Amino acid sequence: xxxxxxxxxxxxxxxxxxxxxxxxxxxxxxxxxxxxxxxxxxxxxxxxxxxxxxxxxxxxxxxxxxxxxxxxxxxxxxxxxxxxxxx
Amino acid sequence: xxxxxxxxxxxxxxxxxxxxxxxxxxxxxxxxxxxxxxxxxxxxxxxxxxxxxxxxxxxxxxxxxxxxxxxxxxxxxxxxxxxxxxxxxxxxxxxxxxxxxxxxxxxxxxxxxxxxxxxxxxxxxxxxxxxxxxxxxxxxxxxxxxxxxxxxxxxxxxxxxxxxxxxxxxxxxxxxxxxxxxxxxxxxxxxxxxxxxxxxxxxxxxxxxxxxxxxxxxxxxxxxxxxxxxxxxxxxxxxxxxxxxxxxxxxxxxxxxxxxxxxxxxxxxxxxxxxxxxxxxxxxxxxxxxxxxxxxxxxxxxxxxxxxxxxxxxxxxxxxxxxxxxxxxxxxxxxxxxxxxxxxxxxxxxxxxxxxxxxxxxxxxxxxxxxxxxxxxxxxxxxxxxxxxxxxxxxxxxxxxxxxxxxxxxxxxxxxxxxxxxxxxxxxxxxxxxxxxxxxxxxxxxxxxxxxxxxxxxxxxxxxxxxxxxxxxxxxxxxxxxxxxxxxxxxxxxxxxxxxxxxxxxxxxxxxxxxxxxxxxxxxxxxxxxxxxxxxxxxxxxxxxxxxxxxx
Numbered sequence: 001x002x003x004x005x006x007x008x009x010x011x012x013x014x015x016x017x018x019x020x021x022x023x024x025x026x027x028x029x030x031x032x033x034x035x036x037x038x039x040x041x042x043x044x045x046x047x048x049x050x051x052x053x054x055x056x057x058x059x060x061x062x063x064x065x066x067x068x069x070x071x072x073x074x075x076x077x078x079x080x081x082x083x084x085x086x087x
Numbered sequence: 088x089x090x091x092x093x094x095x096x097x098x099x100x101x102x103x104x105x106x107x108x109x110x111x112x113x114x115x116x117x118x119x120x121x122x123x124x125x126x127x128x129x130x131x132x133x134x135x136x137x138x139x140x141x142x143x144x145x146x147x148x149x150x151x152x153x154x155x156x157x158x159x160x161x162x163x164x165x166x167x168x169x170x171x172x173x174x175x176x177x178x179x180x181x182x183x184x185x186x187x188x189x190x191x192x193x194x195x196x197x198x199x200x201x202x203x204x205x206x207x208x209x210x211x212x213x214x215x216x217x218x219x220x221x222x223x224x225x226x227x228x229x230x231x232x233x234x235x236x237x238x239x240x241x242x243x244x245x246x247x248x249x250x251x252x253x254x255x256x257x258x259x260x261x262x263x264x265x266x267x268x269x270x271x272x273x274x275x276x277x278x279x280x281x282x283x284x285x286x287x288x289x290x291x292x293x294x295x296x297x298x299x300x301x302x303x304x305x306x307x308x309x310x311x312x313x314x315x316x317x318x319x320x321x322x323x324x325x326x327x328x329x330x331x332x333x334x335x336x337x338x339x340x341x342x343x344x345x346x347x348x349x350x351x352x353x354x355x356x357x358x359x360x361x362x363x364x365x366x367x368x369x370x371x372x373x374x375x376x377x378x379x380x381x382x383x384x385x386x387x388x389x390x391x392x393x394x395x396x397x398x399x400x401x402x403x404x405x406x407x408x409x410x411x412x413x414x415x416x417x418x419x420x421x422x423x424x425x426x427x428x429x430x431x432x433x434x435x436x437x438x439x440x441x442x443x444x445x446x447x448x449x450x451x452x453x454x455x456x457x458x459x460x461x462x463x464x465x466x467x468x469x470x471x472x473x474x475x476x477x478x479x480x481x482x483x484x485x486x487x488x489x490x491x492x493x494x495x496x497x498x499x500x501x502x503x504x505x506x507x508x509x510x511x512x513x514x515x516x517x518x519x520x521x522x523x524x525x526x527x528x529x530x531x532x533x534x535x536x537x538x539x540x541x542x543x544x545x546x547x548x549x550x551x552x553x554x555x556x557x558x559x560x561x562x563x564x565x566x567x568x569x570x571x572x573x574x575x576x577x578x579x580x581x582x583x584x585x586x587x588x589x590x591x592x593x594x595x596x597x598x599x600x601x602x603x604x605x606x607x608x609x610x611x612x613x614x615x616x617x618x619x620x621x622x623x624x625x626x627x628x629x630x631x632x633x634x635x636x637x638x639x
Contacts, residue, residue, distance in 0.1 A: 016449045031375045045608035
């Protein structure tokens with residue numbers, strides 16, 4: 001009885017230890033990755049990045065080069081014509 | 088071995104030590120600032136005193152507490168009716184003293200609360216000394232243990248702030264009566280054990296492990312003595328009075344004892360704060376802490392020699408217990424885990440420490456503000472530090488060689504001087520002590536002044552440099568700075584307007600490294616470019632706070 005009792009305690013402890021260093025460890029690691037990727041702070045930092053990019057775009061004399069501007073223009077025209085056709 | 092406080096010369100020495108400790112406390116207790124949770128605790132005390140007065144129809148007391156509650160306002164203050172599970176015995180006592188003695192000066196109320204907290208800490212330290220006395224016959228070793236227990240810098244600094252060292256004090260008393268109840272389970276010892284367990288449980292619910300560990304020790308005793316009925320009776324007696332005292336001293340349980348008791352455990356995850364904390368230069372979620380969080384904090388914020396001795400003592404004691412465990416047989420002449428009364432105490436202390444550490448790690452305890460929630464572990468740290476010193480002395484006696492002796496006394500003197508030096512150089516900020524052997528980057532990569540104690544220092548500094556009647560202060564930190572204003576008389580308080588993160592209208596900005604957001608990604612606490620740093624307050628390598636002034 002005594003030996004069984006002590007063995008049970010050891011088994012329980014080893015179970016918790018294994019659980020901690022397997023599932024619990026993975027849970028924390030994934031949790032931290034998710035938190036870091038989708039956190040409010042991360043979104044805030046992306047917003048700040050966008051703001052600073054927009055500011056620098058305003059200050060530049062030419063932000064989109066002529067080739068890109070041509071492609072974007074054609075692309076927008078294409079969308080417009082498709083929308084008109086479907087109306 | 089009992090210390091009569093009249094006959095023994097060692098007792099006289101102890102008495103003189105405590106006399107100086109009290110005198111010292113009286114001399115310095117007003118140096119500590121007002122911490123950010125003082126207001127909540129004052130409100131907590133009056134809330135529950137009001138509740139008691141309603142139940143017992145103490146109309147005058149009810150009127151007075153309602154008046155006090157209406158006066159305690161702060162837009163950042165948590166509602167006691169929601170956060171109602173915090174143990175209130177200390178807060179109620181202080182609220183009652185406030186009413187009985189008609190104390191109206193808020194900062195005086197807080198300062199006397201600090202003093203009372205320190206005196207309770209000294210009482211707790213005396214019981215720690217009694218634990219050592221049960222274990223070791225060497226008075227000087229026991230006294231060294233008492234000295235280290237009191238002068239561990241973070242614990243000493245916190246002893247005035249009645250949060251976590253209050254639990255440490257009651258925990259020490261509980262452990263003393265735990266050991267006494269195992270050695271001599273008479274009614275007196277058991278009643279005291281139940282009573283102090285109940286108080287400690289009301290302060291921090293994780294004390295609930297103690298009844299289970301008590302039961303476990305009784306089972307181990309029973310394996311040897313084979314008297315199940317006797318031990319079961321002891322446990323029933325303990326359980327009954329533990330529940331009884333818990334109910335008596337905790338008004339939260341009165342309205343619906345069983346439901347509220349179960350709520351304590353079911354709501355623990357939801358009620359604890361969920362924030363990002365600065366740990367090793369990274370902002371991490373406090374519910375996803377790494378396994379080494381506690382060990383890391385204890386190592387960097389306790390004196391190095393204490394950590395070293397603790398580690399040696401714990402390893403030695405642990406190895407012996409494992410050896411005993413491996414040699415357990417179904418029938419044995421001795422007890423399974425101990426051969427003497429002294430070993431039994433070692434086993435109890437080791438078991439309690441090991442159980443708590445395992446519990447915190449396995450159940451992902453969400454810590455914050457360093458290791459303050461578990462300052463009660465200081466009892467084990469000092470116990471095992473003294474244990475290793477005792478083993479060193481025994482080794483020396485056995486070998487009959489004075490190998491360590493020439494080193495022993497200077498080593499002890501260095502330990503004592505190191506602690507004293509830390510207490511003096513950090514005063515009154517011992518609660519944010521860091522190990523002096525760490526470099527500046529490491530130290531500042533951890534949370535610093537989480538209690539906002541530096542607010543007092545900050546306001547004094549501002550008053551020194553700015554004589555205007557209306558000074559606007561913005562806060563680039565998660566610290567509710569306005570609460571620190573209560574350390575000053577009302578006329579001084581009125582000179583300051585705390586405007587949160589409205590930096591554009593601020594004259595000065597207060598900044599420390601406490602943040603609930605990741606400041607590497609979030610610019611919530613970023614200092615605007617039209618402000619420049621005019622002052623920073625450092626203690627050794629630790630940057631406590633900075634002041635920025637508007638250039639406009």
